[in-house]
Amino acid sequence: QLRLQESGPGLVKPSETLSLTCSVSGGPISSANYCWGWIRQTPGKGLEWIGSSHYSGTTYYYPSLKSRVTISVDTSKSQFSLRLRSVTGADTAVYYCARHVYSGHYLFHFDSWGPGTLVSVSS
């Protein structure tokens, strides 16, 4: 059974970079049929897709976050990561990693999720 687990700091200072890692076990990260994505959740904005990356290096980002986001896959460690630069309080959220069903450059639904990690942006 596929398992995803987020890890990283729970507190980030404003203007700094939020960095999270998702460890994948129980299944291959190098699969043509999936991307590996990040979604965040806040009480105000609900569930918001941040972006997804295929193991081949192809990436897809939410347009309004694209200038600040990098998602990458490390197949040797079976991990993928999120970097969100220049954070503000609006980036405070629960961050989830998830497997994103994918085919022919189309992104579909999320069929497996990590438990989530709360990241607060505060000085």
Add this chain to the structure above:
Amino acid sequence: DIVMTQSPDSLAVSLGERATIKCKSSLSVLYDNKNYLAWYQQKPGQPPKLLIYWASTRESGVPDRFSGSGSGTDFTLTISSLQAEDVAVYYCQQCYSAPPTFGQGTRLEIK
């Protein structure tokens, strides 16, 4: 972005009764006879769990009391006989066009 609007925001249903949650998309999510619409269940302190995709295909292991229907812009998630463990927030998500977007959620409680 395609806007997903769910109704109602919250719903209370008696045990054993039917629960119906609606989801409306701002654009049709139907293409080539497939509706690019998924439903998720989120229990407190847990991540969302995929219930249904392609609007009506139940994910493996999901009880058959959960069903999805609809096409184009209007969709429904139905729980045929509510169980206590179904108390959760339910979300729809479109994957017709990037970026994938979610509804605001519907909170389901026991009456």
